[in-house]
Amino acid sequence: MTTPVNRRGSVGAPPGMLTGVLACLLAALVIAEVVVAVAYGVSAGWGWQELVDSFVMTNSLMALTFSLCGAVIAWHRPANPIGWLFLADGIGHATTPFANVLAHATDSQLAQQVLVTVSLAAWPWSIGLFLPLALLLFPNGRLVSPRWRWAAIGIVVTSPLFVLEMAGGGEPVSPDLPLGYLTISNFDALQPLWTATEVRNLIAILLPVICLGIRYRRADEAGRRQLLWLLLASVIAILFITPWAFVAGTPILVLLAIPLIPIAVAVAIVRYRLLDIRLVVSRALTWALLSLVAIGIYAALVALLDSLITSQVGRSAAVTVFVALIIAPVLPRLQQLVDRALYGDRHDPARVASRVGEQLSAGLPGVVASIRSALRLPYAGLTVDGVVVASDGAAASSVVPLELSYGGEVVGLLEVGVRSGESGLSSADRSVLGLVAVPLAVAVHATRLSAELQASRERLVAAREEERRRLRRDLHDGLGPTLTGVAFSADAAANLITRSADTVRAVELLARLRADTRSAITDVRRLVDDLRPPALDELGLIGALRQRADQMSIRADGSAIRVEVTAEELPTLPAALEVAAYRIATEALANVVRHARASSAVLTLRCGRELEIEITDDGPPSGPWTPGVGLQAMQERAAELGGTFSAGSTPQGGRVQARFPLPVSTLQVPLEVL
Known part of the structure; x- marks a missing residue:
C-alpha cells in the first residue's frame, strides 16, 4: 500500500511531524491553564502572598518549565519517553491551580467538590511518579540495566500513596471551598503511613540520583558532561525539597528549585555542548x-x-x-x-611542566596523557610526519593544533581538544601548552633521531649481509672451481710421473700440492658457510630449517626427539632477515636438543605484517633461564634488525620467540597459508 504524495506535500504528515505537533498542543494546553489560573487570581484581587500560599505561583512555574522543556525534548527526540513524561508532569502541575480557580468561579457545590478533588490529586502524580521515572530513564530513555526495572515498578506501584496523602488530608484548599471526595475522616490516625509516604518520596528521588551516579561512572567524557547537568540540578533540588517535606514552616518558595531539573534535562539531552557545565559547576560550588x-x-x-x-x-x-x-x-x-x-593545573604552569617532565622517560604516550590530565582536556594527540604517534582521551568536536619546533624546524603537532562550551583555548591554557611544548619538541626530536639511528643500523646490517652474499657467490663461483682444477691437474701430473718411473721426489711434491689444494678448498667452503648458510640459497629459509630439524632429530646419546616445522609460505625476504631467522631458529633448536628434557619441539614461522619465529618444546619447567652466549647472540641478532626477542620457561615447556618488522615492499606481496 502506498501513500499518495505530490510535490507540495504528503497527504499524511510524517510521524515525526505528528509527534511534534502533539507535543506543542500539550504544551499549549498547559500554558492556557496557567494563564487562566493566574489571570483569575489577579482579577479576584489575590495578593502575592495569597497566590503563593495557594500554590498557584509555584505550580504554574513548575507547569511551564516541565511542559516547555518536555515539548522541546519531544520535538527533537520523539522516541525518548522523558519528553512525554515531562509534558504529563506539566499537565499535572497546571491542572492543580486551574481546577482551583474554576472551583472558585462556580457556585455548584458538586462541581466545587469535583474540582477540589482534581486540584488536590493532580500535582502529586507529577512529583511522585512522572519526575522520578524521567530521572530514572535519563538520558536515553532506557534503564541503566534490567535490574533497575524493580525500582521503576516500585515507583509506579507506590505513587498512589502520595496522591492519597495530598488529597485526603481534610484541610480545605480555601475557606470558601468544600472538601474533596478523597478526604479521609481518620487521616491523623494514619500518620505513620503518611510518614512512610514522605520517606518513599525521598527514596523515589534518591534512587534516580544513585542511578545517575552509576551512569556517570560508566560514561565517557562526553557522557559525563551530559549527566553533570542533571546531577547538579538534582542535588540542588534535593537540598531545597528535603526541609520542606520534613520541617514544618519551611517556605513554599523552596519548591521553585524543582524547575531546575527539567531545564537541566532539556539542555543535557538537546544542547549539552552549548554551555560548559564545568564553568557552571565551578561558579556554583564556589x-x-x-x-x-x-x-x-x-x-x-x-x-x-x-x-x-x-x-x-x-x-x-x-x-x-x-x-x-x-x-x-x-x-x-x-x-x-x-x-x-x-x-586542572592550568593556573600553575610549573606544576604541569613538572608532571610532563616526570613522564618523559615513559615515552611520548605518557607525556600526552599527562598533558591532557593536567589540564582536564577532552583530547590530546601528538602527530609526527602526518602520523598520530600518541593520543589520549576521546576525539573532540573541535581540535586546536599547536606546532612543536626544534632548531627552527617543525618536528610535530600537538593537537588538543577544546572543552565543551568553549570556542577556543584560553590564554591560561595556551601559556601552559607553550611551556610544555619545549620539552615535548625535544622529546619528539630525540625520538626521531633514535628512529633514524635504528633505520641506519638496519640498513648497515642489510648491506653487510648483502656483501656477504656477494662474497660467498664470488668465492663459490670463482675461487672454488679454480682450486678444484688445480687439484685435478695435480692428480694428472702424479699419474704421468708414476708411469714414467721418474723421481720419487716429484711424486712427493705433487702429493703435497694436492693435499694443500684440498685443504684450501676446505677452508674456502668453511668461509662460505660462515658468510651465509648454503642451504638458504639451495632450499630457501623453510627448506633449510626443515633440513636442519631432520638433522637434529637424534641426540648425541642416541635418543630421538621429534622436531616439527610449521610454516606459512614466505615472500622474498632480505638477506639479513633470512640469516637472522635461520640462526635464531637453529640455535634455539640446538638448545632444546642439548639442554631440554623434551620429547618433541615445534618450530613455527608466521608472516603477516611482521615475521614471527617461535620455538616451543614440551620439556619440564626449569625456572627462569640464565642468559648465556646463545641467548645473548639471538637477542643481538633480533635487535640488529629492529625486532624483539623473548625466551623462557612456561608451564607447557620452553619457549623462544622472535619478531621482525617487514619492509613495505615485502608487505605488498600477498601471503598464502600452506
Whole structure:
C-alpha cells in the first residue's frame, strides 16, 4: 500500500511531524491553564502572598518549565519517553491551580467538590511518579540495566500513596471551598503511613540520583558532561525539597528549585555542548561553599558580638562588616581550589611542566596523557610526519593544533581538544601548552633521531649481509672451481710421473700440492658457510630449517626427539632477515636438543605484517633461564634488525620467540597459508 504524495506535500504528515505537533498542543494546553489560573487570581484581587500560599505561583512555574522543556525534548527526540513524561508532569502541575480557580468561579457545590478533588490529586502524580521515572530513564530513555526495572515498578506501584496523602488530608484548599471526595475522616490516625509516604518520596528521588551516579561512572567524557547537568540540578533540588517535606514552616518558595531539573534535562539531552557545565559547576560550588562559610561566620559573630556591639551600632551592621572583611580574601582562594578540581593545573604552569617532565622517560604516550590530565582536556594527540604517534582521551568536536619546533624546524603537532562550551583555548591554557611544548619538541626530536639511528643500523646490517652474499657467490663461483682444477691437474701430473718411473721426489711434491689444494678448498667452503648458510640459497629459509630439524632429530646419546616445522609460505625476504631467522631458529633448536628434557619441539614461522619465529618444546619447567652466549647472540641478532626477542620457561615447556618488522615492499606481496 502506498501513500499518495505530490510535490507540495504528503497527504499524511510524517510521524515525526505528528509527534511534534502533539507535543506543542500539550504544551499549549498547559500554558492556557496557567494563564487562566493566574489571570483569575489577579482579577479576584489575590495578593502575592495569597497566590503563593495557594500554590498557584509555584505550580504554574513548575507547569511551564516541565511542559516547555518536555515539548522541546519531544520535538527533537520523539522516541525518548522523558519528553512525554515531562509534558504529563506539566499537565499535572497546571491542572492543580486551574481546577482551583474554576472551583472558585462556580457556585455548584458538586462541581466545587469535583474540582477540589482534581486540584488536590493532580500535582502529586507529577512529583511522585512522572519526575522520578524521567530521572530514572535519563538520558536515553532506557534503564541503566534490567535490574533497575524493580525500582521503576516500585515507583509506579507506590505513587498512589502520595496522591492519597495530598488529597485526603481534610484541610480545605480555601475557606470558601468544600472538601474533596478523597478526604479521609481518620487521616491523623494514619500518620505513620503518611510518614512512610514522605520517606518513599525521598527514596523515589534518591534512587534516580544513585542511578545517575552509576551512569556517570560508566560514561565517557562526553557522557559525563551530559549527566553533570542533571546531577547538579538534582542535588540542588534535593537540598531545597528535603526541609520542606520534613520541617514544618519551611517556605513554599523552596519548591521553585524543582524547575531546575527539567531545564537541566532539556539542555543535557538537546544542547549539552552549548554551555560548559564545568564553568557552571565551578561558579556554583564556589558560591555555595562561600555561602556556607558566610552563614557559619555570621552565626558565630552574632553569638560573640551580641552583647558587645548591639547597644552601640546595631548587631547586623557590625556583623556584616566583619563578615565582609573575612570573606573578601577567601573568595579568590576558594575559586582557585574549585577551578583546580575542574580545570586542572592550568593556573600553575610549573606544576604541569613538572608532571610532563616526570613522564618523559615513559615515552611520548605518557607525556600526552599527562598533558591532557593536567589540564582536564577532552583530547590530546601528538602527530609526527602526518602520523598520530600518541593520543589520549576521546576525539573532540573541535581540535586546536599547536606546532612543536626544534632548531627552527617543525618536528610535530600537538593537537588538543577544546572543552565543551568553549570556542577556543584560553590564554591560561595556551601559556601552559607553550611551556610544555619545549620539552615535548625535544622529546619528539630525540625520538626521531633514535628512529633514524635504528633505520641506519638496519640498513648497515642489510648491506653487510648483502656483501656477504656477494662474497660467498664470488668465492663459490670463482675461487672454488679454480682450486678444484688445480687439484685435478695435480692428480694428472702424479699419474704421468708414476708411469714414467721418474723421481720419487716429484711424486712427493705433487702429493703435497694436492693435499694443500684440498685443504684450501676446505677452508674456502668453511668461509662460505660462515658468510651465509648454503642451504638458504639451495632450499630457501623453510627448506633449510626443515633440513636442519631432520638433522637434529637424534641426540648425541642416541635418543630421538621429534622436531616439527610449521610454516606459512614466505615472500622474498632480505638477506639479513633470512640469516637472522635461520640462526635464531637453529640455535634455539640446538638448545632444546642439548639442554631440554623434551620429547618433541615445534618450530613455527608466521608472516603477516611482521615475521614471527617461535620455538616451543614440551620439556619440564626449569625456572627462569640464565642468559648465556646463545641467548645473548639471538637477542643481538633480533635487535640488529629492529625486532624483539623473548625466551623462557612456561608451564607447557620452553619457549623462544622472535619478531621482525617487514619492509613495505615485502608487505605488498600477498601471503598464502600452506
